[in-house]
Amino acid sequence: MVLVTPTPIPTEKMREIELPVIDLSVGNRSEVSKLIVKASEEFGFFKVINHGVPEDVITKMEQESFKFFAKPVSEKQKVGPANPYGYGSKTIGLNGDVGEVEYLLLSTNSLSISQRAKTISNDPVKFRIGFGEHSDSQILTLLTSNDVPGLQISLEDGMWFPVSPDPTTTTAFSVFVGDVLQAMANGRFVSVRHRALANSYRPRLSMAYFGAPPLHARITPLPELVCQYRPSRYRAFTWAEYKKAAYSLRLGDSYIFSTPWQ
Numbered sequence: 533m534v535l536v537t538p539t540p541i542p543t544e545k546m547r548e549i550e551l552p553v554i555d556l557s558v559g560n561r562s563e564v565s566k567l568i569v570k571a572s573e574e575f576g577f578f579k580v581i582n583h584g585v586p587e588d589v590i591t592k593m594e595q596e597s598f599k600f601f602a603k604p605v606s607e608k609q610k611v612g613p614a615n616p617y618g619y620g621s622k623t624i625g626l627n628g629d630v631g632e633v634e635y636l637l638l639s640t641n642s643l644s645i646s647q648r649a650k651t652i653s654n655d656p657v658k659f660r661i662g663f664g665e666h667s668d669s670q671i672l673t674l675l676t677s678n679d680v681p682g683l684q685i686s687l688e689d690g691m692w693f694p695v696s697p698d699p700t701t702t703t704a705f706s707v708f709v710g711d712v713l714q715a716m717a718n719g720r721f722v723s724v725r726h727r728a729l730a731n732s733y734r735p736r737l738s739m740a741y742f743g744a745p746p747l748h749a750r751i752t753p754l755p756e757l758v759c760q761y762r763p764s765r766y767r768a769f770t771w772a773e774y775k776k777a778a779y780s781l782r783l784g785d786s787y788i789f790s791t792p793w794q
């Protein structure tokens with residue numbers, strides 16, 4: 533998962549591309565499902581609009597998050613340490629990973645979306661890695677951010693594609709296929725590698741919900757996606773097993789592609 537970028541950012545290859553935006557309010561369900569499947573196969577990423585979460589709820593969450601992160605550290609620490617839920621701040625510098633985030637982890641229940649908010653420090657350097665290259669380990673991630681650009685996805689080795697905060701879709705949610713969904717889809721969907729760059733002018737704030745399976749559920753490729761011509765590519769595993777492995781190594785390693793899971 534994520535690593536850091538060994539090469540300085542300005543020399544990296546970057547290309548604009550039109551990424552799928554799926555309107556959840558139009559057409560019938562099966563049309564929408566087809567678009568989701570196509571985007572998950574081609575990109576492991578798409579945005580959704582008209583998703584039913586009211587704009588003022590998103591705006592309010594963003595305002596409250598900014599207020600929280602603007603407080604002195606001693607105040608922020610009053611919510612408790614980030615393990616399992618609370619405030620944390622981290623330089624993701626171990627083992628070559630690069631990144632710097634401040635975050636607030638909140639607990640959730642099955643009816644509400646958990647939030648994870650981060651602000652990035654204002655370092656004098658123009659652009660730097662806020663959250664290094666990685667894939668998300670869970671099933672899928674729903675993410676919304678303020679209007680500060682910086683999110684990028686990698687569809688081919690060494691090539692970064694910016695995910696622009698389109699002014700017409702400010703309340704869009706970005707959806708990322710995660711490692712577990714890639715295994716469940718027997719490799720038909722891809723767990724997309726991504727990162728977030730920060731700049732020193734305006735803080736980037738994002739709020740994410742990570743949808744993960746229950747700790748001890750057995751994860752295997754869905755039988756409908758396994759056949760003689762496309763045999764099972766992944767062995768059965770539990771989220772507890774996968775999570776332990778994924779969090780014990782580098783952010784940038786894509787565990788789902790490594791041999792123990794195949």
Ligand SMILES: O=C(O)CCC(=O)C(=O)O
Nearest residue numbers: 663668677683728738740
């Ligand atoms: O800050 C962002 O927009 C991306 C964060 C991210 O990729 C993550 O938390 O997994």
Ligand SMILES: [Fe+2]
Nearest residue numbers: 666667668726
């Ligand atoms: Fe991520």
